[in-house]
Amino acid sequence: MCSSLPIDSLQSVAQEMGVDVRSKAFAREMDARDKLAPLRDEFAIPKAQDGNDAVYLCGNSLGLLPKRAQTLVAEEFQVWAESGVIGHHQHRHGRPWVTIDEQVVGKSATIVGAKPAEVAVMGTLTANLHFLMVSFYRPTAQRYKILLEKRAFPSDTYAVKSQIQFHGYDPTTAMVALEPREGEYTLRHEDILAAIEEHGDEIALVLFPGVQYYTGQLFDIQGITEAAHRKGCYAGFDLAHAAGNVPLRLHDWQVDFACWCSYKYLNSGPGSIAGIFVHEQHFDNPALPRLTGWWGHEKTTRFDMSDEFTPSPGAAVYQHSNPSVLNTVCLLGSLQVFERAGMEQLREKSLLLTGYLEFLLQDLVQKFNMKIITPRSPSERGCQLSILLDCDVDTVFPQMMAAGLICDERKPNCIRLGPTPLYNSFTDVHRAAEIICRVMTAASAKSA
């Protein structure tokens, strides 16, 4: 495959403009040409200490507030205040609460590449992961293992361990936890496939992230799924860092199930409502047990209040409770903006932004002995770059924040920068690189 790197196309644009790719003028001109640039106005951008917009590169942790969400929530308060319980069925803005999830299911399905019936918007990520494992982790004496990565997000590891114990197995033997090779930071696809090949007959479930939260590595979801299926294992994915970050095609890739939170790249607000995917090939699978609640009941007869559970068609059967309307409309506000942009166009800009950041940091990385642990290949990462510093992150992180760069730190020495194409600009990336340069230079002068 011969695809040129994003920085190559930036270089040629700079040449054509007749400006230095490292200059602020270049960043400004890129913003002027960016068709997605107006979307920034849809978001509330936090301020730095000096009163100017901060450089917010933390969408990987908590997406910014879409201004529409504020309007939508205000409308829900209005209906609640005026109508109380009547709002469940009559709603002056056309969003009756009993079917509020319908506002976001189709748009969420578009983001993850699913049919609408394969997606439900419900609950929270870790809880949903448990509910899905109730269905898809059915250990037997021969097949009882879960393959995951050793450095998975802790909540996922806890969930897996406790599921294994819940079924009476021992995590020390039932967890196959993959680590990068000695001296490496990310997993090689061939090593994942080899592990599936080696342990596959004993593996019930292969559980991977779409994008690794710490390194930013994007996994080959389709390849992992195919390998798992060849060995008779289910393949599930935690898309917390993938949904809204990279294009996904869960249906075509034959993924069995997936779950994600929506407060990271999907900007629905802290702790807001999450999403699940169940492939349609499992809709009528009687071998899959499920924990149910009234909201999973078929909706036209849900309020008959029968003792007999009639399943909703599709992934909606996994819903337990009536969803938080305030959370759901926050998500709606964000998904309306996504709809204007389109995931393919966002990805195109995302590749440029991250390639630009990587390029601007290259000299600094050399000079200050830092290491970018995110894969270099754009096809193996989302927007995030994870950087290991040659010093304690606490000695520079507060200075970066004070200078107006909002990113996140993972002790002892990692910072993660996630330029997101919905609201970040090329100027943001340029400013971020400048701030990091200034802070690192000052810190090394001090320690010298």
Ligand SMILES: *Cc1c(COP(=O)(O)O)cnc(C)c1O
């Ligand atoms: C953000 C994140 C979580 C957080 O879980 P919640 O249940 O939403 O608190 C879990 N797993 C992964 C992989 C994450 O990135």
